[in-house]
Every structure is written in structure tokens, then in C-alpha cells.
Amino acid sequence: MKIAVLGGDGFVGWPTSLHLSARGHEVHILDNLSRRWIDTELGVQSLTPMDSIQERTRIWHQETGRRIRFHLIDLAGDYEILKRWLAEHRPDAVIHFAEQRAAPYSMKSDRHKNYTVNNNVNATHNLLNALVEVGLDAHLVHLGTMGVYGYSSVGAAIPEGYLPVGVETLSGETATQEILYPANPGSIYHMTKCLDQLLFQFYAKNDGLRITDLHQGIVWGTHTQETKLHAQLINRFDYDGDYGTVLNRFLIQAAIGYPLTVHGTGGQTRAFIHIQDSVRCIELALTNPPKRGDRVKIFNQMTETHRVRDLAELIARMTGAKVAYLPNPRKEAPENDLVVENEQFLKLGLNPTTLAEGLLSEVVDVAKKFAYRVDRSRIPCVSAWTKDLAPTLERDPEGKRLKSVG
Amino acid sequence: MKIAVLGGDGFVGWPTSLHLSARGHEVHILDNLSRRWIDTELGVQSLTPMDSIQERTRIWHQETGRRIRFHLIDLAGDYEILKRWLAEHRPDAVIHFAEQRAAPYSMKSDRHKNYTVNNNVNATHNLLNALVEVGLDAHLVHLGTMGVYGYSSVGAAIPEGYLPVGVETLSGETATQEILYPANPGSIYHMTKCLDQLLFQFYAKNDGLRITDLHQGIVWGTHTQETKLHAQLINRFDYDGDYGTVLNRFLIQAAIGYPLTVHGTGGQTRAFIHIQDSVRCIELALTNPPKRGDRVKIFNQMTETHRVRDLAELIARMTGAKVAYLPNPRKEAPENDLVVENEQFLKLGLNPTTLAEGLLSEVVDVAKKFAYRVDRSRIPCVSAWTKDLAPTLERDPEGKRLKSVG
Numbered sequence: 001m002k003i004a005v006l007g008g009d010g011f012v013g014w015p016t017s018l019h020l021s022a023r024g025h026e027v028h029i030l031d032n033l034s035r036r037w038i039d040t041e042l043g044v045q046s047l048t049p050m051d052s053i054q055e056r057t058r059i060w061h062q063e064t065g066r067r068i069r070f071h072l073i074d075l076a077g078d079y080e081i082l083k084r085w086l087a088e089h090r091p092d093a094v095i096h097f098a099e100q101r102a103a104p105y106s107m108k109s110d111r112h113k114n115y116t117v118n119n120n121v122n123a124t125h126n127l128l129n130a131l132v133e134v135g136l137d138a139h140l141v142h143l144g145t146m147g148v149y150g151y152s153s154v155g156a157a158i159p160e161g162y163l164p165v166g167v168e169t170l171s172g173e174t175a176t177q178e179i180l181y182p183a184n185p186g187s188i189y190h191m192t193k194c195l196d197q198l199l200f201q202f203y204a205k206n207d208g209l210r211i212t213d214l215h216q217g218i219v220w221g222t223h224t225q226e227t228k229l230h231a232q233l234i235n236r237f238d239y240d241g242d243y244g245t246v247l248n249r250f251l252i253q254a255a256i257g258y259p260l261t262v263h264g265t266g267g268q269t270r271a272f273i274h275i276q277d278s279v280r281c282i283e284l285a286l287t288n289p290p291k292r293g294d295r296v297k298i299f300n301q302m303t304e305t306h307r308v309r310d311l312a313e314l315i316a317r318m319t320g321a322k323v324a325y326l327p328n329p330r331k332e333a334p335e336n337d338l339v340v341e342n343e344q345f346l347k348l349g350l351n352p353t354t355l356a357e358g359l360l361s362e363v364v365d366v367a368k369k370f371a372y373r374v375d376r377s378r379i380p381c382v383s384a385w386t387k388d389l390a391p392t393l394e395r396d397p398e399g400k401r402l403k404s405v406g
Numbered sequence: 407m408k409i410a411v412l413g414g415d416g417f418v419g420w421p422t423s424l425h426l427s428a429r430g431h432e433v434h435i436l437d438n439l440s441r442r443w444i445d446t447e448l449g450v451q452s453l454t455p456m457d458s459i460q461e462r463t464r465i466w467h468q469e470t471g472r473r474i475r476f477h478l479i480d481l482a483g484d485y486e487i488l489k490r491w492l493a494e495h496r497p498d499a500v501i502h503f504a505e506q507r508a509a510p511y512s513m514k515s516d517r518h519k520n521y522t523v524n525n526n527v528n529a530t531h532n533l534l535n536a537l538v539e540v541g542l543d544a545h546l547v548h549l550g551t552m553g554v555y556g557y558s559s560v561g562a563a564i565p566e567g568y569l570p571v572g573v574e575t576l577s578g579e580t581a582t583q584e585i586l587y588p589a590n591p592g593s594i595y596h597m598t599k600c601l602d603q604l605l606f607q608f609y610a611k612n613d614g615l616r617i618t619d620l621h622q623g624i625v626w627g628t629h630t631q632e633t634k635l636h637a638q639l640i641n642r643f644d645y646d647g648d649y650g651t652v653l654n655r656f657l658i659q660a661a662i663g664y665p666l667t668v669h670g671t672g673g674q675t676r677a678f679i680h681i682q683d684s685v686r687c688i689e690l691a692l693t694n695p696p697k698r699g700d701r702v703k704i705f706n707q708m709t710e711t712h713r714v715r716d717l718a719e720l721i722a723r724m725t726g727a728k729v730a731y732l733p734n735p736r737k738e739a740p741e742n743d744l745v746v747e748n749e750q751f752l753k754l755g756l757n758p759t760t761l762a763e764g765l766l767s768e769v770v771d772v773a774k775k776f777a778y779r780v781d782r783s784r785i786p787c788v789s790a791w792t793k794d795l796a797p798t799l800e801r802d803p804e805g806k807r808l809k810s811v812g
Contacts, residue, residue, distance in 0.1 A: 180588060195605075339576065
């Protein structure tokens, strides 16, 4: 298959590109490298030393004989260039990672809110628009988030995208219908993924586009089979308060002797998936496309759920780290249950890598190896969800006053 | 009250500005005049001769002694200017009409799709973002559309924004919850109004903004009490295939001896409201705001529903016009029922102006008076919803080949 990976230079995009290339697909990465620019803006860097995309693809070819082509294209800004690229290359599938993906970054300031909305909505819409315009029946696989559901279930376990509901009809009877699960986003970032869902629904209905939307949990881990092949193929690994995600952050904090940063009561339950499973799920979704005329196919891409404070305590026991309970910069429920269905991927053969598989210590080892690259002052979360919450974030877990709070 | 009317130069924005000014409010129109630019792009003009916004406001002052201020601001493009304006003027209420509002225009080409998404999403998001950033607790009243619901009811009568649904809980019981009515947009334009809904939901929840969303039916008529005060206060009146709306188009077609253009079977049932009621509803919504912390308040702003072919036959009987059944450029159900709740406005004192009130002939009179300004070649609908449908639109109702079909 010829596959375009939009955002293929990112944390999940890069290992996905390698995974698909290793399986013999012709992989093209389209990326505007915005994530590297954001590193520069924030003055942080990946814990792992990460080479340029050009150098990474050179090494991949050197090690495996396989080619991954890189195309510098701004999906949100360069509609005409994207359209021309699609018309010329006519990929069989398009994997769409090309969105600003951090909730805290999206809430940082009014500029960051506007950037996230503008970038994410226009990226997705430009892509859909161009697929229709060039008459390309490529299978579109999009990386969404479990966060579109919100974290309090409407009814029972969260189904895979569609909720059966009972409604009263004109004749007074109750009929059951399936509706897109009601959106309940918790940040501007999550909201853009909810907007994406409506774009997909419309283009599937009006134009018959074949679309799969993956509602992904929080990705943890850093290595996949392919990124381990050579030091210069290493994946990026974020630890800062904006882009670092909860489980990976705990592991890094444990590795460098920093308190594990739990926000609020830590009663938030979240869904998780290891990065190796993430790339495997994308491959499974790719090879099981919906038919033309079908509604959007939605998978819950996660393997287990955990309460944040339970994770912190698990890692504290494993490593001897301390746990710091801090004010919550997010406006969210202090406690929630979460039960999620994921039968579709299990039926397609996914064999989940869970926290019990011993890979937690692999992450701690990576973090220890690169601990000399950690800037401790970038660990605290400084993006507040509302102006009221900002003053609560002025001190780091060790009690030091932070320079900037937004 | 100090009121900002965004898009106050448009078809409903202008009479709303006059209506509120006449009632003693301090009215500021913010508009980028994009609708006038689109007239220029399409090479069509309002049936009624319409003066510049500067001239219109001058006449209003001359006739009534009241001032309406005009500010040339591009809501979608000039975030910083908008923010500064709001910080400086601190209006008590903001009425948001500032979106591209024609479904056929939004489906005209890939450029028009992108323009509509970009303009409408960024306009709405910039506004919400700026209200939070300047800490302004203004009541935001947004003009939405009945089209967010789609035109086939999920269950019984379409409620005012929120649908009670029964869902099965983890314990196996059925619980009833109210959810935002599932979106089912029929065009890119309608889709942007569905995106708006999610933006409103998020900002009401996260930031406590007070928001009212008016799901408006198809507006008919042209005069209001205030636009009738002086010839130069006349409202715009669109008859072309992109911006003209169904009932007004029938009345103009009847006035100039053109066949009434029914698309498909004419079995589509739609909701309608007279423009005088539209401005009255906006006033009622303005003076009945939600409280801080409330969910978005949603009204169905319509007074009656009609089947399109019934309307055509009514007007044919009234005027002697012929009815032409033409291919449908839209991808939509050929027939639908529509039952809509609108109790909220009735309870607040709305006294509906229905088709039976004799105002149909007023519209025909306006059309006859300005018939010399009609370009008959601009009457057919030429924007196809999909490329497959485009070839069916090549001839006008009189059998003549059209120059362009998109």
C-alpha cells in the first residue's frame, strides 16, 4: 500500500511510519515540523536526543534498505500544495496525525487557543476537501482521543463511538437509535477533536469518504521494535508540563528523583495504551477499512484504565519515589469512573501490552540514561484552564517559585 | 443596553440593528462587509437598491435622531483588533450574525468550502476567546439554524436544543439524560453551525460564558417597521440561486413571470419565520439571558413549517405562476416530516406573523417594483452538492443552457 502519514515526524507518527515501512508499505511522511518549532518556542527538548527527520529517514534506509520519503507540507496552511501532492501521488491510505495534540498547550493563552483551533480544524478540513476535490478514494485513518467522550460516562461502558439511545416518537412509543456519542471535551485541544468528528460525519455522508477515527487513550512507553534498531531512530519523549503525558512523566520523575506530580486528588481515571500497541492498532485499522457509503468507523484505541493516584502509588512502590499532591490546573471532575469497550481491536487480533508486562522499568531506564538532558524547571504544569486557577500554579512541587505561570 | 451587532450589515443584522436602536439601545455594528464582497464576486446584487452602511446609518440618524456606529472589523481575521474593541467598549450584549450563511455558496467549490469553514469557525472562536481574555461577562446571542438538527427528527418533535434520551447504566437500569440534539448537517455551511454549538458548549462549561443560540428557520419577507421608515433604509433582498431562500425566491419568481423553481419532488418540509418576527425574537432572547454557569440556552426561532411544493402551489394559485420541477442540486432526503417545538418564544410573548397574514403580497409588490433590477440568468441554482450532481444543473427552468455550473 502507498501510505501518506501526515504528522509522521511526531511521537506516534514516527514509530507508525517505521512500523508500516518495515511491513513493506510505501510510506510518505507529510509534516510541517510544527512540533519541533513548539519545542523551540517553549525552550524544551525531547528527553531523548532526536535527529532531524531527514537524518532519521537516512538512517532507516541505511539500516533496512527501505525508503521513507519526507515532504515538508503545512496541511493547515497549504491547501493547494496538499491537493497537488494527493493528485500526483494518489495514496491508498492517509493517516492523519497532523494536529496540535497537547491539552495544556491549547489552554496556555488566547494565542495558543486560536492556534490550536485554527491549525487542527483547517488541517482536517483541508484534507477532507482535497480528497473529494481530487476524487481520491483513499482510506483516511485519523488519530482522535478518548477525551471526545469526556470522562464521565453517559450510561454504561463507553461504546466504540456510537451510543444506542431510546427516544420517544411522535406516536408515543420508544424507539432505539444509534447516535454519535455526545461530545464532552475538557480542553480546547479535545474540543478540536470533537469538531473533527462532525467534519468526518459530514464528508462520509455527503461524499462517501471512507474514514476510520481512532479514539486513543494516553500513550505510554517510547520504544517500538523499529525505533530500537538504531540509536538515531529513537523516538521523541516529552517530559515537560505541556507535552509530557501522565504515566511517562511519573516514570521520568521517578528516574531523576523528582516527586511524582499528582494534580488534585488524583482520582481521575484515564485510559492507556503502550506505544507498541498504538502502532499495531493503526496497522489493524488500516487493513480493515469501512466500505464506501458506510458511516465513520470508530475504534476505542486503549488497552486498560487506571486511576492517576493508583499509578503514582504503583510507581512510588516500584522506584521509591515520593508522591506530591498539587493543585489541579484543569477544570475537571476531581474523581471519575471509566469503563471503555475495545472489543473491535481485540477481535482483530490485538494482544495488549499492559503495565504488568515489565515495560515500566524500560521507560525508567531510558529516562535514567538521558537524565542529564532534563531541565527540572520545565516539569511543572503551568498552563491553567481558567484565569482563576493560574495563581495556584506559582510554586513547583519542591516549593520553589516559578518564573512564569502561563 | 450597549449592544455589539456582529454582521450588522446583513439581511437580518441590519433590521435587527434598527429594531434595537429604535428601542433605545446603544447599537454598534461590527462588520467586514464580506457579504457585499460576495455580491461582487458572484456578479449579483440585492433586488432592492441598497446603500452603503455608512449612508444607511446617516439616514437612520437623520430620520430618528438615533446613532448606530459602524466599525469595520474582520471578526475571523482580526483577533487582536476585536479584543481591543471589546476591552474598550465593553458591550452588555453581543449579537453574532458574522458568518457566511448560504448553503449553496458553501458547496460551490473547494475554495468556497474552505472559506466557509475558516471564516465561520474562526469568527465564532475568536469572539469566545476574546470575551474570556478581556473578562467580559456580555450575553452572547448567536444566530444558528434549524439545519443543525438535520430535517429528519430523531424521535418526536424537535425540542429546543436538548434531547432527553434513555441510556442503559452499568447496573442495567435505564436512566434519562438530556443531551445536545445530535447534529446532522446537510451542507458545509450547516456543518459550521454544528461546530459552533460545540464551541459554545465548551466555553459555557469552562469559562461560564452566558450564551444563547437561536436555531432559526428560513427567513422570509423583507420589510420591518424600521426599514419602511425611509427608502434608503430598505433591507437587502436576495433572489439568486446561492443566497436567495426558498419562499422569497418563489415570490420574486412569481412577480417577474419566471417558473417557481422546485428542486426534486418538493417534498422537503422546512421551518419558516417572517423577518419582523426574527428581529422580535432576537430582542426577546436578549432580554432573557441565561445565568452565569448555565448551559447554553437554545431557542427554536421559527413560527410554522411547510412542505416546499405546498408553498409553490400556494403561490401559484395566488399569482398564476407556473411551477417547474427541477433536479435537486442538494444531497438530501426527497421527503421529510418536520415537527418543531417553539414554546419558549411563545411564552415570552411572540405573536407569530404567519403566511396567512397577507404579507406574501407585500413581498410580491417589492419584487415587482424592483423587477427591472433582476438578472434572470442568476436565478437558477448552480452549486451542486457533489460532482455527480453537477451535470444535472446545466439547463435553466426554461431549457436554456447555463454558462457555468459551479
